[in-house]
Amino acid sequence: MAKLDERIGFIGGGNMAFAIGSGLVSCGIVKPSQVLVSGPHIENLARWRELGAVTTDENCEVLEHTDIVFICVKPHILGPCVAQLKYKHVPSAKDASKLIVSVLAGTTLKTLEEKFDFIESSGLKVIRTMPNTSMQVGEGCTVYTGNSRVTHQDLEKVHLMLNALGLAQQVPEHMIDAVTGVAGCGPAFVYTIIEALADGGVKQGVPRAMALQFAAQTLLGAAKTVLITGKHPAVLRDEVCSPGGSTIVGVHELEKGNLRATLINAVEKATQRSAELGKK
Numbered sequence: 563m564a565k566l567d568e569r570i571g572f573i574g575g576g577n578m579a580f581a582i583g584s585g586l587v588s589c590g591i592v593k594p595s596q597v598l599v600s601g602p603h604i605e606n607l608a609r610w611r612e613l614g615a616v617t618t619d620e621n622c623e624v625l626e627h628t629d630i631v632f633i634c635v636k637p638h639i640l641g642p643c644v645a646q647l648k649y650k651h652v653p654s655a656k657d658a659s660k661l662i663v664s665v666l667a668g669t670t671l672k673t674l675e676e677k678f679d680f681i682e683s684s685g686l687k688v689i690r691t692m693p694n695t696s697m698q699v700g701e702g703c704t705v706y707t708g709n710s711r712v713t714h715q716d717l718e719k720v721h722l723m724l725n726a727l728g729l730a731q732q733v734p735e736h737m738i739d740a741v742t743g744v745a746g747c748g749p750a751f752v753y754t755i756i757e758a759l760a761d762g763g764v765k766q767g768v769p770r771a772m773a774l775q776f777a778a779q780t781l782l783g784a785a786k787t788v789l790i791t792g793k794h795p796a797v798l799r800d801e802v803c804s805p806g807g808s809t810i811v812g813v814h815e816l817e818k819g820n821l822r823a824t825l826i827n828a829v830e831k832a833t834q835r836s837a838e839l840g841k842k
């Protein structure tokens with residue numbers, strides 16, 4: 563696995579940041595000592611210290627002492643967070659080469675460039691991403707796009723990190739809210755399906771722990787089959803449905819319950835909400 567020499571910063575050390583940071587350390591791309599994380603409550607950063615990362619309650623330390631800075635606060639916290647950074651930031655010669663990487667839902671490159679313009683008057687390098695929490699186990703799905711200052715080498719570096727933790731793909735910015743609806747929020751939709759599938763097993767008499775394991779493994783296997791065979795899910799579904807058998811009876815129930823329309827609606831609403839979050 564390739565290694566990065568850069569120091570990696572996280573402003574905001576919550577769930578998404580930890581999925582990325584712990585994933586990068588686990589796969590060996592960076593050493594824990596290269597990682598610096600900030601948040602307002604130092605006690606909430608204990609898991610980062612257990613990982614071997616350095617923690618601080620001063621966001622400006624992360625901005626000043628790291629090369630690739632992941633911004634991982636909630637979208638509505640970006641304003642106050644930047645106001646505080648602006649007040650405390652000490653300009654340095656390294657500012658021009660700094661890479662700001664946002665994971666914020668809905669928050670556009672334009673907004674990010676405007677918010678962070680205090681760091682570097684001649685223009686800052688900004689990358690907007692939409693990751694997901696499955697990065698913590700190396701099976702994430704991330705899309706990203708950079709502003710005009712970002713170089714090919716910067717994109718390669720970010721791709722190396724994100725792709726080491728699953729699938730990473732550069733996309734045009736207009737696609738990012740839609741991908742948020744599918745892949746950023748998707749794990750929550752799928753956890754709901756796993757839980758419900760397991761509940762079904764429990765109702766039929768399978769012990770809870772077994773039912774959960776079987777449901778999760780079934781989703782993993784089905785997902786892998788789609789990715790590896792390249793077959794359309796409908797074709798694969800047909801391979802499971804024996805004529806007059808048990809699966810088609812279950813599939814009929816899913817259709818009666820509008821599972822597919824419900825999932826399509828969930829992605830649509832989540833996409834709309836993502837775009838709204840960036841306007842706050």
Ligand SMILES: NC(=O)C1=CN([C@@H]2O[C@H](COP(=O)(O)OP(=O)(O)OC[C@H]3O[C@@H](n4cnc5c(N)ncnc54)[C@H](OP(=O)(O)O)[C@@H]3O)[C@@H](O)[C@H]2O)C=CC1
Pocket residue numbers: 573574575576577578579600601602603604606621634635636637639642643665666667692693694695746747
């Ligand atoms: N969770 C997910 O699946 C995904 C999330 N995202 C994006 O990631 C971002 C973070 O979300 P998520 O990790 O879920 O949220 P969390 O609440 O888990 O993390 C947010 C973190 O921000 C910290 N924080 C609050 N105020 C400040 C501040 N002023 N300066 C620095 N840090 C601060 C919080 O610290 P404390 O708790 O101590 O207050 C908390 O650790 C969001 O913008 C979201 O859109 C993107 C893709 C997927």
Ligand SMILES: O=C(O)[C@@H]1CCC=N1
Pocket residue numbers: 667742746747
């Ligand atoms: O719920 C949210 O807004 C964030 C963005 C994608 C996943 N979690």
